[in-house]
């Protein structure tokens with residue numbers, strides 16, 4: 001299967017922040033129900049403190065969430 005540029009999906013781990021998910025990929029509940037999604041790019045919380053999980057609400061900034069440094073490839 002060849003993806004067209006508009007179909008490409010990427011996930012970017014932001015330093016000290018969320019995972020940015022770009023592309024047409026469903027975000028599901030543990031029961032498999034699709035969550036509402038209004039944008040092509042969404043931020044998923046990885047600090048665990050967002051009030052709108054699984055989405056990021058910016059709380060990572062106020063709690064000083066820090067990620068581990070990237071390992072060299």
Ligand code: FES
Pocket residue numbers: 017018019044045046047048049050055056057058059060061
């Ligand atoms: S990563 Fe942003 S609120 Fe958790």
